[in-house]
Amino acid sequence: MFKDIIIGQYIPGNSPLHRMNAPIKIILTIFYIIILFFINNPISYLAFALYTFILVLVSKVPLKMILKGIRPMLWIFIFTAVVNLFMTPGETVWSIPIFKFTLNITSEGIIQGAKMLYRLFFLITGTSLLTLTTSPLQLTDGIETLLRPLSKIKVPSHEIAMMMTIAIRFIPTLAEETDKIMKAQTARGADFESGNIIRRAKAMVPLLIPLFVSAFRRADELATAMEARCYRGGMGRTKMKENKAGIIDLKGCTIFVIALLVLILLEILVEF
Amino acid sequence: MIETCNLSFIYRKEDIDTGKVTEELALKDLSIKIEKGSFTAVLGHNGSGKSTLAKHFNAILLPSGGKVYINGMDTLDEKKVFNIRQCAGMVFQNPDNQMVAAMVEDEVAFAPENLGVSPKEIRRRVDECLAAVNMTKYAFCSPSQLSGGQKQRVAIAAVLAMKPDILVLDEPTAMLDPMGRREVMETIKRLNREQGITVVLITHYMDEASQADRTIVMDDGEIVLDGTPKEVFKNVEKLKALGLDVPQVTLLAYELRKSGINIPEDILTEDECFDALNNVLGGASR
Numbered sequence: 001m002f003k004d005i006i007i008g009q010y011i012p013g014n015s016p017l018h019r020m021n022a023p024i025k026i027i028l029t030i031f032y033i034i035i036l037f038f039i040n041n042p043i044s045y046l047a048f049a050l051y052t053f054i055l056v057l058v059s060k061v062p063l064k065m066i067l068k069g070i071r072p073m074l075w076i077f078i079f080t081a082v083v084n085l086f087m088t089p090g091e092t093v094w095s096i097p098i099f100k101f102t103l104n105i106t107s108e109g110i111i112q113g114a115k116m117l118y119r120l121f122f123l124i125t126g127t128s129l130l131t132l133t134t135s136p137l138q139l140t141d142g143i144e145t146l147l148r149p150l151s152k153i154k155v156p157s158h159e160i161a162m163m164m165t166i167a168i169r170f171i172p173t174l175a176e177e178t179d180k181i182m183k184a185q186t187a188r189g190a191d192f193e194s195g196n197i198i199r200r201a202k203a204m205v206p207l208l209i210p211l212f213v214s215a216f217r218r219a220d221e222l223a224t225a226m227e228a229r230c231y232r233g234g235m236g237r238t239k240m241k242e243n244k245a246g247i248i249d250l251k252g253c254t255i256f257v258i259a260l261l262v263l264i265l266l267e268i269l270v271e272f
Numbered sequence: 273m274i275e276t277c278n279l280s281f282i283y284r285k286e287d288i289d290t291g292k293v294t295e296e297l298a299l300k301d302l303s304i305k306i307e308k309g310s311f312t313a314v315l316g317h318n319g320s321g322k323s324t325l326a327k328h329f330n331a332i333l334l335p336s337g338g339k340v341y342i343n344g345m346d347t348l349d350e351k352k353v354f355n356i357r358q359c360a361g362m363v364f365q366n367p368d369n370q371m372v373a374a375m376v377e378d379e380v381a382f383a384p385e386n387l388g389v390s391p392k393e394i395r396r397r398v399d400e401c402l403a404a405v406n407m408t409k410y411a412f413c414s415p416s417q418l419s420g421g422q423k424q425r426v427a428i429a430a431v432l433a434m435k436p437d438i439l440v441l442d443e444p445t446a447m448l449d450p451m452g453r454r455e456v457m458e459t460i461k462r463l464n465r466e467q468g469i470t471v472v473l474i475t476h477y478m479d480e481a482s483q484a485d486r487t488i489v490m491d492d493g494e495i496v497l498d499g500t501p502k503e504v505f506k507n508v509e510k511l512k513a514l515g516l517d518v519p520q521v522t523l524l525a526y527e528l529r530k531s532g533i534n535i536p537e538d539i540l541t542e543d544e545c546f547d548a549l550n551n552v553l554g555g556a557s558r
Contacts, residue, residue: 240385
């Protein structure tokens with residue numbers, strides 16, 4: 001059951017988006033999100049959606065994968081829409097009487113709800129596009145590069161990245177181990193599947209305790225093995241794969257800046 | 273070259289209930305010299321102190337008494353710790369618990385990255401070391417996709433990337449299937465033969481120990497037997513008393529000798545056994 005676990009949701013490929021430098025991609029994604037929350041004009045909404053759609057096409061990531069990332073967020077979507085619909089004060093369009101209260105749907109609420117849905121949708125699409133085109137390893141490397149300036153104010157950037165790399169490395173190992181322990185406990189009569197939620201949570205205890213004990217033992221051995229290979233933190237460490245920005249990153253940034261300028265112009269020039 | 277002078281080591285154990293500290297002498301006054309370029313196997317059952325000894329060669333454990341010198345460097349010298357670790361690389365038992373990176377290639381790059389080697393040189397070493405253990409085509413795999421033997425070969429490559437003179441292997445085959453054990457043993461022997469790396473193999477498998485140039489048998493923190501595998505495995509009675517087995521063919525020769533058949537006592541391999549039996553039986557040609 002754990003054999004085909006996918007770490008992150010990276011889809012290998014060779015599109016320009018895949019080849020771009022990870023730290024730059026992360027920065028552009030952050031800007032993408034900032035812009036998403038700044039635009040406030042139907043025309044810019046349209047332009048922004050078009051820009052995103054082009055990015056998805058360029059990345060050659062199947063649309064299905066992106067929609068898959070949105071599915072788990074469905075409840076948040078519905079919740080946001082409902083809250084905005086009923087809670088925004090304004091001109092009442094429709095009233096629903098429930099016992100003593102009346103729930104009012106306002107026209108402002110409809111607009112606000114639609115805006116929030118739009119933002120959530122593109123927030124997820126944009127970030128999925130990053131994680132779909134960047135391998136977890138590149139991502140951690142990218143985060144380390146971005147955090148490096150912060151090490152001056154004692155942010156342990158190298159340690160954070162190292163921890164993430166090790167976590168990624170150990171997901172399959174621990175998943176396999178969970179599977180093994182589960183089978184061993186099932187063989188001894190443990191029941192993980194029946195009963196209500198409390199019963200099932202209780203049944204997890206004999207699974208979690210050996211798993212934790214073993215994880216600690218692994219951590220101890222790994223630390224020894226790392227020390228044996230002269231690991232001494234990030235100081236004086238080099239990297240085999242250097243994150244070097246190339247022409248493709250320049251192109252990517254240029255396109256992004258152009259898109260940004262277009263959006264700003266639309267915001268300023270088009271009155272609505 | 274590894275040299276230990278009157279090395280002793282005390283494990284301190286604290287009883288959780290009573291808080292009483294008990295001291296256990298894990299190594300007792302050991303003096304060994306392991307020559308450059310040799311292949312030494314250290315044999316012993318669980319708790320004989322063989323792993324404790326191995327951890328002294330890498331300055332993971334420091335002597336409670338006596339000294340350990342690696343290429344003339346004292347392991348007690350704190351300034352030399354990383355030089356020693358670079359000199360004497362160590363491979364551990366569990367292949368899963370010594371891999372840091374999520375990709376084989378990055379795993380091999382880990383040690384030289386720690387040493388601050390230039391990126392170009394790291395690339396060169398990674399390719400070279402993966403080739404040395406025949407794992408080049410798995411460079412982009414994740415460790416979870418590999419078999420036990422392959423993982424352990426990657427672990428060896430990861431240590432080789434430091435360019436060590438000495439390779440200390442602490443029961444590298446204990447968790448592997450027969451196929452994996454053979455792969456790892458062949459890799460170790462080839463590295464010793466072709467690249468002249470000094471190998472110290474900690475093991476409890478007799479057949480592995482018999483492939484070395486020198487076999488040291490440990491029991492209860494002391495050296496009981498030391499010599500070429502032939503010299504060591506002659507002592508069938510003594511090995512049995514220590515709870516160790518001898519290779520099957522050696523045992524056969526021993527039993528035959530005991531029943532009065534004139535057969536050499538230093539038989540280690542099946543071929544040697546075949547020839548000896550052939551001689552005894554009056555030589556039908558092979």
